[in-house]
Amino acid sequence: MWICKILIYSLILGLVAAQICYDERPSGTRRVKFRRCCKDYKRVRGPRLRCIPQCKVNCGSGSCTKPNVCTCQKGYKNFNNDPSSRCVPFCEGCNRGTCQAPGRCVCPERHLMDEKTNNCMPQCASGCPNGTCITPNNCSCNQGYGLNASTQVCLPICKDNCRAANGFCAAPNRCECNSGFIAKPNSKSFECQPVCKNGCSNGVCRAPDKCECNKFYRKNIDGNCVPICEDGCVNGNCTAPDVCQCLPGYTKIGQNVCLAVCPAVCKNGDCVAPNECLCNAGYTKREGVCTPDCKDECENGFCEAPEKCSCNEGYKMDSENRIPDGNEQQLFPNLLKRM
Ligand SMILES: *[C@@H]1O[C@H](CO)[C@@H](O)[C@H](O)[C@H]1NC(C)=O
Ligand SMILES: *[C@@H]1O[C@H](CO)[C@@H](O)[C@H](O)[C@H]1NC(C)=O
Ligand SMILES: *[C@@H]1O[C@H](CO)[C@@H](O)[C@H](O)[C@H]1NC(C)=O
Ligand SMILES: *[C@@H]1O[C@H](CO)[C@@H](O)[C@H](O)[C@H]1NC(C)=O
Numbered sequence: 001m002w003i004c005k006i007l008i009y010s011l012i013l014g015l016v017a018a019q020i021c022y023d024e025r026p027s028g029t030r031r032v033k034f035r036r037c038c039k040d041y042k043r044v045r046g047p048r049l050r051c052i053p054q055c056k057v058n059c060g061s062g063s064c065t066k067p068n069v070c071t072c073q074k075g076y077k078n079f080n081n082d083p084s085s086r087c088v089p090f091c092e093g094c095n096r097g098t099c100q101a102p103g104r105c106v107c108p109e110r111h112l113m114d115e116k117t118n119n120c121m122p123q124c125a126s127g128c129p130n131g132t133c134i135t136p137n138n139c140s141c142n143q144g145y146g147l148n149a150s151t152q153v154c155l156p157i158c159k160d161n162c163r164a165a166n167g168f169c170a171a172p173n174r175c176e177c178n179s180g181f182i183a184k185p186n187s188k189s190f191e192c193q194p195v196c197k198n199g200c201s202n203g204v205c206r207a208p209d210k211c212e213c214n215k216f217y218r219k220n221i222d223g224n225c226v227p228i229c230e231d232g233c234v235n236g237n238c239t240a241p242d243v244c245q246c247l248p249g250y251t252k253i254g255q256n257v258c259l260a261v262c263p264a265v266c267k268n269g270d271c272v273a274p275n276e277c278l279c280n281a282g283y284t285k286r287e288g289v290c291t292p293d294c295k296d297e298c299e300n301g302f303c304e305a306p307e308k309c310s311c312n313e314g315y316k317m318d319s320e321n322r323i324p325d326g327n328e329q330q331l332f333p334n335l336l337k338r339m
Helices: 002-019 333-338
Strands: 020-027 030-037 041-044 050-053 062-066 069-072 076-078 087-089 098-101 104-106 111-113 120-122 131-135 138-141 145-148 153-156 167-171 174-177 181-183 192-194 203-207 210-213 217-219 225-227 236-240 243-246 250-252 258-260 269-273 276-279 283-286 289-292 301-305 308-311
Touching: 002 050, 030 041, 050 062, 069 076, 069 087, 087 098, 120 131, 138 145, 138 153, 153 167, 174 181, 192 203, 210 217, 225 236, 243 250, 258 269, 276 283, 289 301
Parallel strands: none
Antiparallel strands: 020 030, 041 050, 062 069, 076 087, 098 104, 111 120, 131 138, 145 153, 167 174, 181 192, 203 210, 217 225, 236 243, 250 258, 269 276, 283 289, 301 308
Protein backbone atom coordinates (compact mmCIF):
# COMPACT_ATOMS: atom_id res chain seq x y z
CA MET A 1 0.00 0.00 0.00
CA TRP A 2 2.71 2.44 0.99
CA ILE A 3 4.89 1.60 -1.92
CA CYS A 4 1.95 2.06 -4.22
CA LYS A 5 1.23 5.55 -2.88
CA ILE A 6 4.84 6.61 -3.18
CA LEU A 7 4.87 5.47 -6.78
CA ILE A 8 1.74 7.43 -7.64
CA TYR A 9 3.05 10.62 -5.99
CA SER A 10 6.38 10.43 -7.72
CA LEU A 11 4.60 9.99 -11.03
CA ILE A 12 2.44 13.04 -10.40
CA LEU A 13 5.55 15.05 -9.40
CA GLY A 14 7.28 13.92 -12.56
CA LEU A 15 4.25 14.96 -14.59
CA VAL A 16 4.07 18.33 -12.91
CA ALA A 17 7.75 18.75 -13.57
CA ALA A 18 7.25 17.84 -17.22
CA GLN A 19 4.63 20.52 -17.58
CA ILE A 20 7.20 23.24 -17.12
CA CYS A 21 9.80 23.82 -19.75
CA TYR A 22 12.93 25.98 -19.58
CA ASP A 23 13.87 28.33 -22.29
CA GLU A 24 16.44 31.03 -22.96
CA ARG A 25 16.15 34.30 -24.60
CA PRO A 26 18.77 37.06 -25.29
CA SER A 27 18.73 40.00 -22.94
CA GLY A 28 21.31 42.54 -23.95
CA THR A 29 24.58 40.65 -24.23
CA ARG A 30 23.45 37.87 -21.96
CA ARG A 31 20.99 35.14 -22.38
CA VAL A 32 18.44 34.62 -19.64
CA LYS A 33 16.71 31.40 -18.75
CA PHE A 34 13.00 31.44 -18.10
CA ARG A 35 10.22 28.98 -17.36
CA ARG A 36 7.12 28.49 -19.38
CA CYS A 37 4.38 25.83 -19.94
CA CYS A 38 5.48 23.03 -22.22
CA LYS A 39 3.78 22.28 -25.53
CA ASP A 40 0.18 21.01 -25.11
CA TYR A 41 -0.04 22.59 -21.67
CA LYS A 42 -1.79 25.74 -20.78
CA ARG A 43 -0.90 28.21 -18.12
CA VAL A 44 -3.45 28.63 -15.40
CA ARG A 45 -4.06 32.26 -14.61
CA GLY A 46 -2.37 33.28 -11.38
CA PRO A 47 0.76 34.74 -9.90
CA ARG A 48 2.58 31.43 -9.86
CA LEU A 49 3.39 29.46 -13.03
CA ARG A 50 0.95 26.56 -13.14
CA CYS A 51 0.38 24.47 -16.27
CA ILE A 52 -2.48 22.08 -17.06
CA PRO A 53 -2.68 19.59 -19.96
CA GLN A 54 -4.75 20.47 -22.96
CA CYS A 55 -7.19 18.17 -24.80
CA LYS A 56 -8.45 18.68 -28.35
CA VAL A 57 -11.99 17.89 -27.28
CA ASN A 58 -14.13 18.64 -24.28
CA CYS A 59 -13.63 15.60 -22.08
CA GLY A 60 -17.33 15.53 -21.14
CA SER A 61 -17.79 13.41 -18.03
CA GLY A 62 -14.06 13.20 -17.51
CA SER A 63 -11.05 15.38 -17.12
CA CYS A 64 -8.06 16.12 -19.26
CA THR A 65 -5.24 14.49 -17.35
CA LYS A 66 -2.52 14.52 -20.03
CA PRO A 67 -2.32 16.22 -23.36
CA ASN A 68 -5.18 14.77 -25.43
CA VAL A 69 -5.99 12.18 -22.78
CA CYS A 70 -9.41 12.32 -21.21
CA THR A 71 -9.68 10.34 -17.99
CA CYS A 72 -13.27 9.30 -17.50
CA GLN A 73 -15.38 9.28 -14.38
CA LYS A 74 -16.67 5.98 -13.08
CA GLY A 75 -19.38 4.63 -15.40
CA TYR A 76 -18.02 6.47 -18.42
CA LYS A 77 -15.67 5.48 -21.18
CA ASN A 78 -13.88 7.24 -23.96
CA PHE A 79 -15.87 7.42 -27.10
CA ASN A 80 -14.55 4.86 -29.58
CA ASN A 81 -12.13 3.68 -26.87
CA ASP A 82 -9.85 6.52 -27.98
CA PRO A 83 -8.32 8.29 -24.94
CA SER A 84 -8.16 11.52 -26.89
CA SER A 85 -11.95 11.56 -27.25
CA ARG A 86 -14.64 12.65 -24.84
CA CYS A 87 -16.05 10.51 -22.06
CA VAL A 88 -19.49 9.10 -22.66
CA PRO A 89 -21.74 6.98 -20.43
CA PHE A 90 -20.92 3.28 -20.56
CA CYS A 91 -23.45 0.47 -20.77
CA GLU A 92 -22.55 -3.21 -21.01
CA GLY A 93 -23.68 -4.46 -24.44
CA CYS A 94 -26.20 -1.97 -25.78
CA ASN A 95 -25.49 -2.78 -29.42
CA ARG A 96 -27.95 -0.82 -31.61
CA GLY A 97 -29.05 1.06 -28.51
CA THR A 98 -28.28 4.40 -26.88
CA CYS A 99 -26.49 4.48 -23.56
CA GLN A 100 -28.19 7.42 -21.93
CA ALA A 101 -26.47 7.19 -18.55
CA PRO A 102 -24.07 4.68 -17.01
CA GLY A 103 -25.80 1.29 -17.22
CA ARG A 104 -28.95 2.76 -18.75
CA CYS A 105 -29.30 1.47 -22.30
CA VAL A 106 -32.32 2.61 -24.30
CA CYS A 107 -33.29 0.52 -27.33
CA PRO A 108 -34.66 2.06 -30.51
CA GLU A 109 -38.19 1.41 -31.72
CA ARG A 110 -39.06 -2.21 -32.61
CA HIS A 111 -36.05 -3.49 -30.71
CA LEU A 112 -35.99 -5.29 -27.38
CA MET A 113 -33.22 -5.66 -24.83
CA ASP A 114 -31.71 -9.13 -24.79
CA GLU A 115 -31.39 -10.06 -21.14
CA LYS A 116 -28.25 -12.13 -21.68
CA THR A 117 -26.14 -9.81 -23.80
CA ASN A 118 -27.87 -6.51 -22.97
CA ASN A 119 -27.89 -5.81 -26.67
CA CYS A 120 -30.90 -4.36 -28.44
CA MET A 121 -32.35 -7.00 -30.75
CA PRO A 122 -34.59 -6.17 -33.71
CA GLN A 123 -38.07 -7.65 -33.42
CA CYS A 124 -39.65 -9.72 -36.18
CA ALA A 125 -43.32 -10.55 -35.68
CA SER A 126 -42.86 -13.94 -37.31
CA GLY A 127 -40.01 -14.91 -34.97
CA CYS A 128 -37.98 -15.80 -38.08
CA PRO A 129 -38.19 -19.60 -37.74
CA ASN A 130 -35.08 -21.09 -39.36
CA GLY A 131 -33.64 -17.64 -39.82
CA THR A 132 -32.42 -14.57 -38.00
CA CYS A 133 -34.16 -11.28 -37.46
CA ILE A 134 -31.68 -8.78 -38.89
CA THR A 135 -33.76 -5.63 -38.84
CA PRO A 136 -37.29 -5.14 -37.54
CA ASN A 137 -39.59 -7.48 -39.49
CA ASN A 138 -36.84 -8.47 -41.86
CA CYS A 139 -35.63 -12.04 -41.54
CA SER A 140 -32.50 -13.48 -43.05
CA CYS A 141 -32.92 -17.20 -43.69
CA ASN A 142 -30.54 -19.98 -42.73
CA GLN A 143 -28.86 -21.89 -45.53
CA GLY A 144 -31.26 -24.12 -47.41
CA TYR A 145 -34.25 -21.92 -46.57
CA GLY A 146 -35.97 -19.24 -48.58
CA LEU A 147 -37.96 -16.29 -47.37
CA ASN A 148 -41.64 -15.79 -47.94
CA ALA A 149 -41.48 -12.01 -48.00
CA SER A 150 -45.12 -11.48 -47.11
CA THR A 151 -45.08 -13.69 -44.01
CA GLN A 152 -41.36 -13.26 -43.20
CA VAL A 153 -41.12 -17.01 -42.60
CA CYS A 154 -38.20 -19.06 -43.84
CA LEU A 155 -39.30 -22.16 -45.71
CA PRO A 156 -37.06 -25.06 -46.67
CA ILE A 157 -36.05 -25.21 -50.33
CA CYS A 158 -36.11 -28.49 -52.26
CA LYS A 159 -34.52 -29.06 -55.64
CA ASP A 160 -37.34 -31.39 -56.63
CA ASN A 161 -40.86 -30.16 -57.09
CA CYS A 162 -42.33 -32.01 -54.13
CA ARG A 163 -45.77 -30.58 -54.65
CA ALA A 164 -46.09 -31.97 -58.17
CA ALA A 165 -45.40 -35.43 -56.71
CA ASN A 166 -48.15 -35.19 -54.05
CA GLY A 167 -45.66 -34.13 -51.39
CA PHE A 168 -44.22 -31.10 -49.70
CA CYS A 169 -40.75 -29.80 -48.92
CA ALA A 170 -40.24 -30.80 -45.27
CA ALA A 171 -36.61 -29.78 -44.90
CA PRO A 172 -33.89 -28.50 -47.24
CA ASN A 173 -33.87 -30.92 -50.18
CA ARG A 174 -36.15 -33.37 -48.40
CA CYS A 175 -39.58 -33.95 -49.86
CA GLU A 176 -42.18 -35.83 -47.82
CA CYS A 177 -45.50 -37.26 -48.91
CA ASN A 178 -48.76 -35.52 -48.12
CA SER A 179 -51.00 -37.27 -45.63
CA GLY A 180 -52.88 -40.11 -47.27
CA PHE A 181 -49.93 -40.78 -49.56
CA ILE A 182 -46.82 -42.98 -49.36
CA ALA A 183 -43.61 -42.94 -51.34
CA LYS A 184 -43.92 -44.97 -54.49
CA PRO A 185 -41.75 -48.07 -54.03
CA ASN A 186 -38.81 -48.54 -56.42
CA SER A 187 -39.24 -45.08 -57.84
CA LYS A 188 -36.02 -43.32 -58.84
CA SER A 189 -37.39 -39.83 -58.37
CA PHE A 190 -39.53 -38.62 -55.50
CA GLU A 191 -43.11 -39.64 -56.10
CA CYS A 192 -46.01 -40.30 -53.75
CA GLN A 193 -49.00 -42.52 -54.39
CA PRO A 194 -52.36 -42.45 -52.64
CA VAL A 195 -53.11 -45.06 -50.00
CA CYS A 196 -56.40 -46.95 -49.79
CA LYS A 197 -56.39 -48.13 -46.18
CA ASN A 198 -58.60 -51.14 -46.82
CA GLY A 199 -56.69 -52.16 -49.91
CA CYS A 200 -57.94 -51.93 -53.46
CA SER A 201 -57.65 -55.35 -55.02
CA ASN A 202 -59.22 -55.61 -58.48
CA GLY A 203 -59.07 -51.83 -58.64
CA VAL A 204 -56.84 -48.75 -58.75
CA CYS A 205 -56.34 -46.49 -55.75
CA ARG A 206 -56.84 -43.10 -57.44
CA ALA A 207 -56.80 -40.87 -54.34
CA PRO A 208 -56.52 -41.52 -50.59
CA ASP A 209 -59.24 -44.08 -49.78
CA LYS A 210 -60.73 -43.67 -53.27
CA CYS A 211 -60.54 -47.11 -54.86
CA GLU A 212 -61.72 -47.27 -58.45
CA CYS A 213 -62.75 -50.76 -59.58
CA ASN A 214 -61.29 -52.34 -62.70
CA LYS A 215 -63.54 -53.03 -65.67
CA PHE A 216 -65.94 -55.94 -65.03
CA TYR A 217 -65.74 -55.33 -61.27
CA ARG A 218 -68.05 -53.35 -59.00
CA LYS A 219 -68.07 -52.12 -55.43
CA ASN A 220 -69.88 -54.28 -52.91
CA ILE A 221 -71.36 -52.93 -49.66
CA ASP A 222 -67.99 -53.38 -47.92
CA GLY A 223 -66.39 -51.12 -50.51
CA ASN A 224 -64.41 -53.96 -52.09
CA CYS A 225 -64.24 -54.53 -55.81
CA VAL A 226 -65.96 -57.82 -56.68
CA PRO A 227 -66.37 -59.40 -60.12
CA ILE A 228 -69.54 -58.87 -62.11
CA CYS A 229 -71.50 -61.84 -63.50
CA GLU A 230 -73.45 -60.13 -66.22
CA ASP A 231 -76.38 -62.59 -66.15
CA GLY A 232 -76.37 -63.05 -62.39
CA CYS A 233 -75.23 -66.06 -60.45
CA VAL A 234 -78.15 -67.79 -58.74
CA ASN A 235 -77.10 -69.85 -55.72
CA GLY A 236 -73.50 -69.27 -56.67
CA ASN A 237 -70.53 -67.05 -56.00
CA CYS A 238 -69.35 -64.82 -58.79
CA THR A 239 -65.63 -65.53 -58.38
CA ALA A 240 -64.39 -63.80 -61.53
CA PRO A 241 -66.09 -61.77 -64.24
CA ASP A 242 -68.82 -64.04 -65.66
CA VAL A 243 -67.57 -67.01 -63.67
CA CYS A 244 -70.35 -68.33 -61.45
CA GLN A 245 -69.17 -70.90 -58.95
CA CYS A 246 -71.94 -72.89 -57.30
CA LEU A 247 -72.27 -72.76 -53.54
CA PRO A 248 -71.63 -76.04 -51.71
CA GLY A 249 -74.60 -78.37 -52.14
CA TYR A 250 -75.58 -76.80 -55.45
CA THR A 251 -74.90 -77.91 -58.96
CA LYS A 252 -74.66 -75.97 -62.16
CA ILE A 253 -77.50 -76.00 -64.64
CA GLY A 254 -76.59 -73.55 -67.33
CA GLN A 255 -74.11 -70.65 -67.32
CA ASN A 256 -75.36 -68.72 -64.33
CA VAL A 257 -77.83 -70.80 -62.36
CA CYS A 258 -77.07 -73.36 -59.68
CA LEU A 259 -79.65 -75.72 -58.25
CA ALA A 260 -79.70 -77.37 -54.86
CA VAL A 261 -78.80 -81.05 -54.77
CA CYS A 262 -80.81 -83.51 -52.71
CA PRO A 263 -78.87 -86.79 -52.45
CA ALA A 264 -81.96 -88.97 -52.15
CA VAL A 265 -84.25 -88.49 -55.13
CA CYS A 266 -86.84 -85.90 -54.36
CA LYS A 267 -89.77 -87.63 -56.07
CA ASN A 268 -93.08 -85.78 -55.74
CA GLY A 269 -91.24 -82.82 -54.24
CA ASP A 270 -88.90 -79.92 -54.91
CA CYS A 271 -85.27 -79.84 -53.83
CA VAL A 272 -85.43 -76.29 -52.44
CA ALA A 273 -82.05 -76.34 -50.68
CA PRO A 274 -79.25 -78.83 -50.42
CA ASN A 275 -80.75 -81.95 -48.85
CA GLU A 276 -84.08 -80.24 -48.31
CA CYS A 277 -86.83 -81.89 -50.28
CA LEU A 278 -90.11 -80.03 -49.97
CA CYS A 279 -93.09 -82.24 -50.83
CA ASN A 280 -95.54 -81.13 -53.48
CA ALA A 281 -99.12 -80.26 -52.41
CA GLY A 282 -101.06 -83.42 -51.57
CA TYR A 283 -97.97 -85.26 -50.43
CA THR A 284 -96.49 -85.69 -46.95
CA LYS A 285 -93.07 -86.86 -45.99
CA ARG A 286 -93.16 -90.31 -44.51
CA GLU A 287 -89.89 -92.01 -43.66
CA GLY A 288 -88.10 -89.37 -45.73
CA VAL A 289 -90.21 -89.99 -48.85
CA CYS A 290 -93.01 -87.83 -50.19
CA THR A 291 -96.08 -90.02 -50.25
CA PRO A 292 -99.58 -89.04 -51.41
CA ASP A 293 -102.27 -88.17 -48.90
CA CYS A 294 -105.75 -89.73 -49.05
CA LYS A 295 -108.36 -88.18 -46.76
CA ASP A 296 -110.17 -91.44 -46.12
CA GLU A 297 -108.19 -94.43 -45.22
CA CYS A 298 -107.82 -96.67 -48.21
CA GLU A 299 -109.21 -99.79 -46.56
CA ASN A 300 -108.06 -102.91 -48.44
CA GLY A 301 -106.19 -100.67 -50.80
CA PHE A 302 -103.43 -98.07 -50.94
CA CYS A 303 -103.18 -94.40 -51.63
CA GLU A 304 -101.76 -94.27 -55.07
CA ALA A 305 -101.93 -90.52 -55.62
CA PRO A 306 -103.43 -87.62 -53.64
CA GLU A 307 -107.00 -88.59 -52.82
CA LYS A 308 -106.78 -91.62 -55.08
CA CYS A 309 -107.10 -95.03 -53.54
CA SER A 310 -106.24 -98.12 -55.46
CA CYS A 311 -107.70 -101.43 -54.31
CA ASN A 312 -105.66 -104.39 -53.34
CA GLU A 313 -105.95 -107.38 -55.60
CA GLY A 314 -109.28 -109.08 -55.31
CA TYR A 315 -111.08 -105.91 -54.16
CA LYS A 316 -113.03 -103.35 -56.00
CA MET A 317 -114.12 -99.88 -55.13
CA ASP A 318 -117.61 -99.51 -53.73
CA SER A 319 -119.78 -96.58 -54.53
CA GLU A 320 -118.61 -94.61 -51.52
CA ASN A 321 -115.06 -95.23 -52.49
CA ARG A 322 -115.09 -98.03 -49.97
CA ILE A 323 -114.16 -101.58 -50.53
CA PRO A 324 -117.21 -103.89 -50.11
CA ASP A 325 -117.47 -106.73 -47.55
CA GLY A 326 -116.49 -110.14 -48.84
CA ASN A 327 -115.69 -113.35 -47.01
CA GLU A 328 -113.29 -113.21 -44.15
CA GLN A 329 -110.47 -114.71 -46.12
CA GLN A 330 -110.79 -112.13 -48.76
CA LEU A 331 -111.26 -109.34 -46.34
CA PHE A 332 -108.22 -109.92 -44.25
CA PRO A 333 -105.87 -111.97 -46.35
CA ASN A 334 -102.77 -110.57 -44.81
CA LEU A 335 -104.08 -110.90 -41.32
CA LEU A 336 -104.90 -114.57 -41.89
CA LYS A 337 -101.53 -115.21 -43.47
CA ARG A 338 -99.76 -113.80 -40.48
CA MET A 339 -101.85 -116.01 -38.15
C1 LIG B 1 -36.67 -25.32 -38.88
O1 LIG B 1 -35.69 -26.24 -39.25
C2 LIG B 1 -35.62 -27.38 -38.40
C3 LIG B 1 -34.49 -28.22 -38.92
O2 LIG B 1 -34.47 -28.31 -40.32
C4 LIG B 1 -36.93 -28.12 -38.43
O3 LIG B 1 -36.88 -29.22 -37.55
C5 LIG B 1 -38.02 -27.21 -38.01
O4 LIG B 1 -39.26 -27.87 -38.13
C6 LIG B 1 -38.03 -25.95 -38.87
N1 LIG B 1 -39.04 -25.07 -38.38
C7 LIG B 1 -39.96 -24.54 -39.16
C8 LIG B 1 -40.95 -23.65 -38.53
O5 LIG B 1 -39.99 -24.77 -40.37
C1 LIG C 1 -34.00 -6.51 -45.19
O1 LIG C 1 -32.62 -6.75 -45.11
C2 LIG C 1 -31.93 -6.90 -46.35
C3 LIG C 1 -30.52 -7.29 -46.07
O2 LIG C 1 -29.92 -6.42 -45.18
C4 LIG C 1 -32.09 -5.62 -47.14
O3 LIG C 1 -31.51 -5.79 -48.40
C5 LIG C 1 -33.56 -5.29 -47.31
O4 LIG C 1 -33.71 -4.04 -47.95
C6 LIG C 1 -34.27 -5.23 -45.97
N1 LIG C 1 -35.68 -5.07 -46.17
C7 LIG C 1 -36.45 -4.33 -45.39
C8 LIG C 1 -37.90 -4.29 -45.73
O5 LIG C 1 -35.99 -3.73 -44.43
C1 LIG D 1 -46.21 -16.75 -48.73
O1 LIG D 1 -47.17 -17.09 -47.75
C2 LIG D 1 -48.48 -16.75 -48.11
C3 LIG D 1 -49.36 -17.04 -46.90
O2 LIG D 1 -49.12 -18.32 -46.37
C4 LIG D 1 -48.89 -17.55 -49.33
O3 LIG D 1 -50.20 -17.20 -49.70
C5 LIG D 1 -47.93 -17.23 -50.46
O4 LIG D 1 -48.23 -18.03 -51.56
C6 LIG D 1 -46.49 -17.47 -50.03
N1 LIG D 1 -45.61 -17.03 -51.08
C7 LIG D 1 -44.68 -17.83 -51.57
C8 LIG D 1 -43.81 -17.25 -52.62
O5 LIG D 1 -44.52 -18.98 -51.17
C1 LIG E 1 -66.98 -66.32 -52.82
O1 LIG E 1 -65.67 -66.40 -53.35
C2 LIG E 1 -64.73 -65.59 -52.70
C3 LIG E 1 -63.45 -65.68 -53.47
O2 LIG E 1 -63.22 -66.98 -53.98
C4 LIG E 1 -64.59 -66.03 -51.27
O3 LIG E 1 -63.72 -65.21 -50.60
C5 LIG E 1 -65.94 -65.93 -50.59
O4 LIG E 1 -65.88 -66.44 -49.27
C6 LIG E 1 -66.97 -66.72 -51.37
N1 LIG E 1 -68.27 -66.49 -50.80
C7 LIG E 1 -69.11 -67.50 -50.49
C8 LIG E 1 -70.42 -67.09 -49.94
O5 LIG E 1 -68.80 -68.66 -50.65
